Amino acid sequence: MKIALHGLVFKPEHIPDIDRLFQELEKHQIEILVTEPMDRALKMLGKARHTYWLIENQEDLESVDFLISIGGDGTLLDAVCLIGHLEIPVLGLNTGRLGFLATAVTDRIGEVIENLAYANFQIETRSLISLECSRKLFNGINFALNEFTIHKRDTSSMITVHTYIDGKYLNSYWADGLIVSTPTGSTGYSLSCGGPLITPDTKSFVITPVSPHNLNVRPIIVSDDCEISFEIEGRSEKFLISLDSRSTSISSEIKLSVKKELFSAKLVKLPHFHFFDTLRQKLNWGFDMRN
Template identity: 50%
Template sequence: MKIAIHGRNFNDSARPFIENMFHELAKRQIEVQLSLPFRSFLDKNGISHFSTLVYDKPEELFDARLVVSMGGDGTLLETISHVGKRQIPAIGINVGRLGFLATVPPERISDMITALEVGEFKIDERSLVAIESNIDLFDGLNFGLNDFTITKTDTSSMITVHTYLNEEFLNSYWADGLIVSTPTGSTGYSLSCGGPVLVPHSQNFIVTPISPHNLNVRPLVVEDTAVIRLEVKSRSSNFLISLDARSRVVDENTQLTVRKANFTARLIKMLDDSFLNTLRSKLSWGLDMRN
């Protein structure tokens, strides 16, 4: 079996579990390719890993059976951008914080490796948001698992986002920004801005304003077959766009269209992994100190 591993920094408490993971992989003669940033981190911190295969760009990722993300949800979002249209299944080990997407705790790494070897897991297909523009925005990686966001670049002036749904005018959002979220991203930035939680396989997008000037403007759930066109006006003549963990500043001449990608992210889940359990656990639903 061939696997790739991408990761970020992790604290010392996770170190023994990571070292044991590489020991298990070597013992089972599993071929491993590491992302260059993760390989550099391991070498800098003296963590032995036996792997001599490295990838620095998504196109250098070898023909892996699966990709392991070592970090938090942000690391898994980066991993999905590495996989892209190849749709290699990915699994997240949570050595980060919240862990809505990266749901395997470090102490269960050995169980995870065994489950992957014998096929005791499920594949969770997640829809992606894709961005079309008159310029190359993200080096060809124009898709995201969580959301696409437009925000102002300065500290005072709001921006105006003229929004069209299937070429019909929807609204001019006078706000700090606007989020177009997938169901997967509904528990992220959109949620913190008052958006609803959607179960992962809902066939919808959420259009969520960020601190709108008009308080009666609310998040809107639309079908994911919709094409959303955005025109942005700003006093500074530029604004910030973000696609999951990637961002850049663009000017008002940038044309933006949001639609559902024609491929999916394939997340590996353990058989006892449940979105509803994760929801209750991570958001503390039902938790009452009086009970």
Template identity: 30%
Template sequence: MKKIGMMLKRSKPEAVTIARELIAWLEARDLTPLIPESDAKSNGLGEGYPLEQVFDECELMIVLGGDGTLLAAARMLRGRQVPVLGVNLGSMGFLTEVRKEELYPTLELVLAGHVRIVERIRLKVEVWEGQQVFSYVVLNDVVVTKSAISRIFDLKITVGGNFMNTTRADGLIVSTPTGSTAYNLAVGGPIIHPATKCLVIAPINPHMLTNRPVVVPGHMKIELELTDEAEVFVTCDGQEGRPMHQGDRVIVEVCPQPLLVVKSPKRSYFEVLRQKLHYGER
């Protein structure tokens, strides 16, 4: 492991300070830090490298920021099986679970091959507009929701080739176990351990008392079809997406390539739940 990618939250001065220290730390060990030129030049961190080169050549990706920064890094890695080390400088830090004071001890363990790397399910998402298809890779969730006009709409749901139901709601979330503590949790969906191979289908404000979140096996393909005229938008990981029109379909299935995440050696998943979400407190 010789080439270490870095992605930082540019709006956070602390991230720039840590990045500058980290560059010196890596270079002192004959390692090559790869920083996107947009991040490097705007923060006095050298010339940097083209964005595609950073994500094509890195053997480890260090994220300095919050969960949103890690989601962006995961998207740009596409299908590459490169471990991601997330350092929490944000407010929640559910994905970036390594604290800043743990960065260098954890990095030493990573370089020595003595740290646990876990797999996180990702989703392959296709938005079909007639015969035209737009593809995305998602770590947390894909959300179909109303756009500018505030009105509920009908969405036909098919799971594993079988009709599930037509939900009438403000929207719908298809979430991975990793994303179960994000938007899914806010709409009453279950918390699912990230090692579990399943997906969650959770309606947003359904117009039916019996329409509840459903957990389905990870091998099943999910198809969502917009069956009425409505202003609807599909969003992937809250960062990219496009509008949907009547008859358009969203096809969701587990991506063959999971995201590899460096697990904090200091705490378990349940400890993160207690710390970040105050789970189980009275």
């Protein structure tokens, strides 16, 4: 078995967890590969003495069975971009706060690796959102696990986003921006802007305005089989668009549309874990707040 490790930045207090992870992988005779960001992070901690192979391009990932993302949800989103169409199953090992995506905890590393080694897990398929535009953007990595966002730049006045579903006019949003979220992303930026929570297996997108001028405008759930296109107007000549944490500035002349990506993200679901468990812990559901 081959397992790739991906991480961005580590603190000194993470050293025992990283050492334990390598020890458990070696105990099960698993071949270890690391991404270039992970290699740099290990060298900064003085942990490059561990035995592993360096992944230098996407072709090196083709023989990998799993990828372990070490960090938070942002690190896992970065890992999904690295994997792309290969659909390698990803496990998020959380070294920070409770995440919706990185759910495995560091104090159970031995149990986590044992479950992988003995195939005691399930694979969740998460849909991705794909951006189509009239100019190449984001270095060709034009998909996201959480959301696509259109936003005004800096402190400029609100923008108008004319929105169409399969070519049919839906609405003109006078707002600071507009979010199109996947079910996975419904727990992120969309949620903070008043969007609904959606279970990961739902086949839909959520269109959520950011600080809309008209208070009667509400988020809407649409099928992920549709194509959503946009025309942007505003006093500024430039606007911001983003795919998860990656953003770039564009002009209103660029044509934009989003739809479901042809490939998907595969997330490892360990035993005794459910999406509802994370919801309750993250949002304090089920707790009597009157005390």
